[in-house]
Amino acid sequence: MNKQELAKYFDHTFLKPFATNADLEKLCKEAKEIGACMVAINTTWTKFCKEQLKGTDVHVGAAISFPLGQAGLASKIAETKIAIEDGADEIDYVIDIGQAKMGNWDYIKEEMEEIVKICRENNVISKVIFENCYLTKEEIRQVALIAKEVKPDFIKTSTGFGTGGATVEDVKIMAETVDGQVKVKAAGGIRDWQTCKAMIEAGASRIGTSSSLKILEEFEKENA
Template sequence: MIEYVPKIGGGYEDLDKLCEDAMRYRFKTVAVGESSVAYCKNILKGSGVNVSAGISFPFGQTTIEAKVFEAKDAIKLGADEVEYVVNIAEVKRQNEDYISKEMDAIVTECRKRNVSSKVIFENCYLSKDEIIFLCKIASKVKPDFIKTTTGFGSGGATVEDVKLMRKYASSDIKIKAAAGIHDLKTLYAMVEAGANRIGTSHAIKIIKELQAIYI
């Protein structure tokens, strides 16, 4: 399933097109900032396309309390899914108590309201051991998804990272690969590595590649 991501710095016309394209091509979700949730939700009403809200983007350096507030607000505005960025500084400190508390607080808030939760690792800044560290915490807390990257960092999803996440996260947690997925070949590689969801701003290009093969 594909999540459609808008271009950075767009206005309402870009959100209109994002939603129209998502409905036309039946993408699973549009991924937007919290302030755009209500606007997109209204356009997509009854279409079956979800709205995913980004929380603590792009650096994840806000407090747990602030992240929980953002999550609650996004859900109130109509978000069907919430994805937040972990506090990377606390990951670097191997602060298991902090990361567990942060993850549990947001996942619990989403679960209470029947909203999907996604934890963004931002792997481009992490070592393999740090990715494994997060996978093990996620395996206890049970978010719906763990996600490779925001798309704002120094690198995007890699096959190696997806394989590592799939190996160390429990099998009931899905993986979202995002950023740097520009074509069908890369999408297939991510899925083969273990990704269940793809986040990309190149979704239409990928769909047209599929259509050229099968239609």
């Protein structure tokens, strides 16, 4: 893998609640410079980032019901549609974690089906955020099995705003459960090349990080 190929793994991220124009301009500039796959932003910034990235192949990814997943399905559907209308190329939505904890798998499936359907109809990439820090290993497997059936484009470990982020063990569980039917995105706490490399080796096809530049710098040093 070379530096350009590694950069294509990155969803270059700024999801903090105090984001300003300057923060998002910087994010988009960096994403263009390194050749990232996507910028991960809150929905309100979709139009702004789409304009910043016009004429490039860097996608705009909107985070839906972020970071709690507790907005309800109708609200998630509305936010997804607004983000797509504003130019989102990718949708990362947070599952209703409480419903998963209660074992209400029919709800989790319906939620996934509805949002993935909207994305498919609009040729937009769909990603399902599990927020694994709140789930047992069996619950992670159960949500992944639903994803294997519904087939979003990606399942994703974490928001980065929970009590924990991506782990190699969880990435392996997710990748093994979907068995190549769905890709895996690792996100949350990935701040150096060694962690990033471990996630890729465990089966991640996409990396969500706000440390893209640092990771690339460390990668270059290792491969100099």
